[in-house]
Amino acid sequence: MIEFVHQARVDWMPKVPKVVHIIHHPIPTTCNDERVHELVFNPTTFPQAQTSDWFEIWSEPSGPHFIFNGHRQTPTDKVKPKDLSIAEPLGKEFGIPNRGMVHYHVHTAGKVVDQFELDYVVMQFKDTYLSRSDLWRVSQDLQGKAVYVDQKYEGPDKIMAVIKTLVSKKNEKAQTGLISSQTKIVFQSRSAxxxxxxxxxxxxxxxxxxxxxxxxxxxxxxxxxxxxxxxxxxxxxxxxxxxxxxxxxxxxxxxxxxxxxxxxxxxxxxxxxxxxxxxxxxxxxxxxxxxxxxxxxx
Incomplete structure (x- = not known):
């Protein structure tokens, strides 16, 4: 009799951090282009990673670490990296080299990563009416997601906003981070x-x-x-x-x-x-x- 044992997925990273190849992919120029993903990973390089997982990457051993939502490459995707590919504006903004090498750590979605958990997030919207129920839906939609400064957010019912400020649990401004159930979201209107x-x-x-x-x-x-x-x-x-x-x-x-x-x-x-x-x-x-x-x- 063969007994199958379910093995839970855990955060995984080599004891000695490996480096992988990363490229920049362009943003779409027309509305007919596919949705641009922040970070696309090759499932051959990362067989255990899923689309819902978070990727922590850094280019220098003593440099800043960034975290992004990962997207598992599919046969229909236009972006087909050898290992990783990051949206070109993000790569330039955070100093991530194009056709260079980066260190990585894959975090299983749903688990709190203390160093990236945000205390509060400031979002700005303009020329849009948001009811209390809209604010609640946006808060729920953002839970468990990685965000970054100046990110353009499109939520339920085509709600548009821009993420302007991220503050960590250490009360320090951050460039990227994770929104948990404990993160406070501050909504600011620019046309009130x-x-x-x-x-x-x-x-x-x-x-x-x-x-x-x-x-x-x-x-x-x-x-x-x-x-x-x-x-x-x-x-x-x-x-x-x-x-x-x-x-x-x-x-x-x-x-x-x-x-x-x-x-x-x-x-x-x-x-x-x-x-x-x-x-x-x-x-x-x-x-x-x-x-x-x-x-x-x-």
């Missing part, structure tokens, strides 16, 4: 509508020790900081600055006043946006009928 409420109290028309109005201080420092940050991220937010105030009259009655100032933040004229805020700042005081009071105070 932001409502900014400014309480226009009497202090807004008061002067700082440097002789600057507190309102001008807010516009020239706080607003500028946000605008430059959004411009750097290529964001095009729509900002609605809402001035609001309450005027209390001598008979203890009061009246509330509001003013909405809409602006677009992005690669635009920051000075024009500041002028617009300051113009509405002046007219808001007149709309409250308090201009004469502040003239007497100042």
């Amino acid at each position: 509508t932001i409502y900014w409420l400014w309480q226009m109290s009497a202090e807004m028309w008061s002067y700082t020790g440097d002789g600057e109005l507190y309102f001008d201080l807010a516009v020239n420092s706080l607003i500028q900081k946000f605008l430059h940050t959004w411009e750097k991220d290529d964001s095009t937010h729509c900002i609605a600055v809402i001035f609001f105030s309450r005027v209390i009259y001598p008979d203890n009655t009061y009246e509330d006043f509001y003013k909405v100032v809409k602006m677009l933040a992005g690669k635009r004229d920051h000075e024009a946006m500041q002028r617009k805020l300051k113009m509405h700042f002046g007219t808001f005081l007149q709309s409250m009928g308090c201009a004469s009071f502040f003239k007497e105070e100042h």
